Amino acid sequence: RQLEHDLLRAVQEQEFELAYQPIVRLADGAVVGVEALLRWRHRTRGLLEPGAFLAGAERSPAVEELWRWVLRTACAQAVGWRRQVPDLSVTVNLSAAHVMTRGAAEDVRAALTAAGLDPTALVLDVPAELLGEDPDVLTARLKKLRATGARILLDDFATLDPGRPGVLAGHSLAPLRQLPVDGVKLDRTLVAEIDGPDGVDALAAVRTLCELGAALDLGVVAEGVERTEQAVLLSEAGCSLAQGVLLGSPRPVAELGPELAAAE
Ligand code: G
Ligand code: G
Ligand code: NA
Numbered sequence: 001r002q003l004e005h006d007l008l009r010a011v012q013e014q015e016f017e018l019a020y021q022p023i024v025r026l027a028d029g030a031v032v033g034v035e036a037l038l039r040w041r042h043r044t045r046g047l048l049e050p051g052a053f054l055a056g057a058e059r060s061p062a063v064e065e066l067w068r069w070v071l072r073t074a075c076a077q078a079v080g081w082r083r084q085v086p087d088l089s090v091t092v093n094l095s096a097a098h099v100m101t102r103g104a105a106e107d108v109r110a111a112l113t114a115a116g117l118d119p120t121a122l123v124l125d126v127p128a129e130l131l132g133e134d135p136d137v138l139t140a141r142l143k144k145l146r147a148t149g150a151r152i153l154l155d156d157f158a159t160l161d162p163g164r165p166g167v168l169a170g171h172s173l174a175p176l177r178q179l180p181v182d183g184v185k186l187d188r189t190l191v192a193e194i195d196g197p198d199g200v201d202a203l204a205a206v207r208t209l210c211e212l213g214a215a216l217d218l219g220v221v222a223e224g225v226e227r228t229e230q231a232v233l234l235s236e237a238g239c240s241l242a243q244g245v246l247l248g249s250p251r252p253v254a255e256l257g258p259e260l261a262a263a264e
Contacts, residue, residue, distance in 0.1 A: 003053070007062035011069055015041050018073055020256045022248035023091065023221065026235040031263055033089035033123065034081070035243065036074040037250045038066075059097045067098050068107050075115035075122065077253060082121065084261050091123040093155065094145075099126050100133065105144035112148060119149025125185060128154045135178065142180045153221065157184035158209060160193065160202075176218060183213065188224020188244070194237075195229040203233055210238035 010016060016038060023033035040048040054063075071092055078090035098104050112119050124145060130138055131154070146152055154176070176184070186206065193202035206222075213220040222234045225244030234242055 004060050004062045007053075007060075007066055010040060010042070011062070011065055015043070016066065016069060017041060017252065018070065018077070019250035019252060020077075021243055021250040022256070022259075023089070023241055023243045024247040026231055026240055026242055029247075031085070031248070031260060032087065032241065033091060034078075034256065035091035035125070035250075036070060036077075036093070038070055038093075054095075063095075064098065064101070064103075064107075067095065068111070071107055071111035072114055075111045075117040078121055079115050079117050081257065081260055082118075085263075088260070089121050089123050089151075090117075091125055091153075093125045094127075096127045096130050096133075099130060099141055099145070100137070104141065105148055108145060108148045108150060112150075120151070122148075122150040123182075124150050124152050125155040126152060126181075128157045128159070128184070128187075130154075139179060146180045146182075151182040151219075152180065153219065154181055154184045156187045156223075158190045158205065159187040160189040177216060181218070183219030183221065184209070186220060186222045186239070191222050191224045191230055191234070191244070192226075194233050195227060199233075203237055206234065206239060207237040214238065 018036040019039050020034040020036055022031045023035060024030065025032050038050050040053055042048050045052075074090050074092045078088065081090075082088050094104065098107075108122070108124065111117075112122060126142070126145075142152060186209065190202055190205065193199055194206060196202075210220050212218070219241070220239050222230075222239050222242040223244060225231050225234065225242045225246045227246060230244075231242060231246060
């Protein structure tokens, strides 16, 4: 297929790059981690975000090669930054399809080893849509991933159901008790509501999730924080970590490096 061919060529010719978004501790604004976000600097089409080229390419040798490149690159980058910020974590997104392959844990382990990165510095964001998979198979896959020493967060958790305004889809933490995961990332559709006219319900949901998270020893990271009011409300609701354009938009390595150094 054409896309397959393009992706392989682009990996070989180093047209991919990672942008990094800061993950911030709300209490004091410290950058505690960074999330790697894939970008394709395409010869003719300009800078592409994953949505523009990943649709329909979830399971192919070229895509899996790309995921290995992302893991290797992010881990290697993290080793460099951790010389300045020793506790910095790096988050890599895994696609649902990749998580369900048998080789994902091996890909993670290989990247950690090649970079010499402390496995506890790596966070793997896995899509919450995986909760729709067979629970036994999913548990087995996540266990293997977690055996690498990396932490696992369920991404885009508590997405507001667009078909039923005000109703939370998948907002229960109950299924997580059985799963080998370390926490959740609150979807930006939920965060977007909390300072709005009907924000009371959304904020109550956030508070409940954070309380349950604390009780179950699951971390809660808020995504898509765009306004100061949201950061304040999240912090009051018990959410300690967040990311979003208010706290830092995704930026190239060359920009983030000096920033991290300056923050020390
Ligand atoms: O940066 P943003 O628009 O680009 O990302 C769009 C979506 O693509 C997000 O849902 C994000 O999780 C996903 N994404 C970004 N980088 C990667 C990556 O390296 N691997 C995978 N599997 N998904 C990614
Ligand atoms: O959910 P996930 O972590 O996979 O999403 C990453 C995506 O979110 C990327 O596309 C990134 O560019 C985007 N993003 C980062 N910060 C914000 C924000 O504050 N608001 C919105 N709407 N998107 C954001
Ligand atoms: Na993510």
